[in-house]
Amino acid sequence: MTARGYRHRLGRLLFRDRLGLTLFLGVLCVTLLSWRTGIVINDNITLRETLAALADGHVWIEPATGEYLRSPGTGVRDGFVYGRNYGQLVLSLPALWGLQILDALADLHVALAALWHLLVLAFVVQLGHIRGYRRMAAYGGSGLVLVSFLANLAVATSFDPSLSLLALQMTAAVAVAFAAVGLYRLVTLRRGRRRGLLAGVGLAAATPAMFWGLVPKRHAFSLTIVVGLLYAFARSRRGDGTVSLPVVGSVPVYRAGAYALVALLAWIHAEEGVYLFLALVLVDIPTAPSNDRRTLAFVAAVFALSLVPFFVTNLFVAGELLKPPRSVFGGFFETGASGGGSGGSGGGSGGGGSGGGRSLLSVLVALLPSQAVWVAGNVWGSLLTGVSGMLDTQNMYNTFVHSSVENVNEDVGFRGINLSVLEAAPVFGAALAGGLAGLSTHVRNRDWHLDPVVVFAAVLTIAVVLTKAGRLPLRVQVTVRYLLPVYALGVFLIADSTIGAWLSDTHRSLAVWSYAGGVAIGGQLLFLALVFGDFAVGEAARLHALLGVALGLAVAVTCLAGLADRRFRSAAVVAVGLAAAASTVFVLLAGLYYFSFTGEYILPVVDFVVDRLPSTG
């Protein structure tokens, strides 16, 4: 195959087609507009230091002597300080190496600005290909990008940021862009490209996902892995879910891929991995096309292989095969003790200790049984906490519908932003109508076969909520970040439903114009109100919350009305467009205004403009 052939194959594998590539580039460019060099949440420090340590070739951060690192998320074992989220960090290593090369070649500030401009150029060119105006895209795009780059070059000043932090941010931003592509591919599979594009754009525009693309915590990765999981599941249920390999014959790659993704998540955050594993097994085994021995053996083999990095990391960090890095910090599942805490120390001493048995086999043989009991105990305890959390209706209301002010203000300095799911993504008001639409289809056709993909999406939602339900409300959430995958699942369910058809097919231009108008006009009006009304950030946050609830309600009501009578569909589409605009405006304001104090902007012109904006309280 020619070089071009390989490039095309890789492109198809990653993005499905040119539209997917364009979506990827577009989301990445908009996300990186707000790219800043600073720390937003404290445990970013831990991740930054651990990544730097990994790049230096060791899993520990530094010896725990004298004045050592004590940021949130570190733990000390055997005289060394360890971090967490090793899966995420390893994924970020290529970006770090790339940045180190860039730093040696050119001024880093200029180089990163150049990178962004090249991405924008690529986006414009690809858009030109798709829409058929290649010449205009090439000339116009090149001209604009060049002018913009020169302007940035003119105001650029050199800086000295942490390369590890930048690498973490880049990788997270790329992950979020891939999540959008994943939703695009998933919905295209089921409903065609128009709906697929709606889903992909919807994730970026109508949810705060892009905000989390620049805060290097695990949430961007949980988001993408959950989307990948749903996609792999959907793919495996179709006729083309298998691939023929030379020796073994026909193997279910997508099904195995789903388990591999779960293993990847476990490497990043063990607890979330466990919950997603349970969710996957619960839905996968009963609904699988075939569960014969060969299929299961292949899936199990791939899963076991994908878990190797997880086991190896555990061994090096916590000293035991099944103990994730977080257990070094204190307790297996972050809270410390939920029925399994005392069992943990017992398992450690009973199993021969961390120092002994570097031979993998002896470790396995000696430790596995007591370790398994310890893990099971922890999982059970965590599940109980999660379920009781879900049954706390006040808590669930505050998390999903309308946030309560009391949850946040332990830390007055943190800007008081604590939006609920609906407030951050008012489009989810359509979820009820979407569900009812689906239900009525079943009733009308008297067809009670459940769509396994929709069932899996619902189970995944519950699983994700369970991971944190027992411990919400937590501080410093901004937009309920622990449940970030739920936003993607919500977008999927809405795009997949009849409401999605209204937005992408029947009332497409109305949707686009409502959204565009909402962002351009509504966004500017809101900004002016913030400045002239002398809003403090805490007050602005509550304003966003109220706006979110109001729009969410409007969306819910109009969508339900639209189901009953098609004349209301235009109103519903306008409401959804405005609701999505509200989310976009929040993300833009958060990145360019509310959190502008966290470091210098990568794009010098953005830095220049934001510095001259009237500051908030």
Added chain:
Amino acid sequence: MHPSRVVTGTVAVILILTVATGPLGLYDVPETQATDELGEGNATITVVSTPETIPLEYGRYGNDEYHLRVPAAVVDVENLSGNPILNYNLDIEAMGKSKSSVHFLDELGEGRQHITFADSAMAESAVENQSYEAHIELVLRTNGTERVVYEGPATIEVEE
């Protein structure tokens, strides 16, 4: 010209300009505000007006914090050289709180300037009285010395 040639050309230009900032040193990117210049220099400050009352407002739209909105002090800056620093300090003894805003005169320039004070938020539990006595200072820092340009009392009025 063929569209892809234009694009390739643009990419080449961007790459060349970028690499020019590197070890080849063809184009030197200026450092961010040279730190050795900070606090060096001098200026003559004449105080025009300073606030007498400072509102401490309760948050709107359901926000349950108090927000300190210190009015700007107005000064005339003359004979500016270098980059001296002007500090706007606020001290509230009864609350045990001290806040400060920093201004670089090089950025502000000469003439009549509004010295602003960044809004800050306080927890509800920290505010008990209807008003508090506060002490305001404008301090000029030049070449390692500090000169108090203005100091005086102000009253913080708590507004619901």
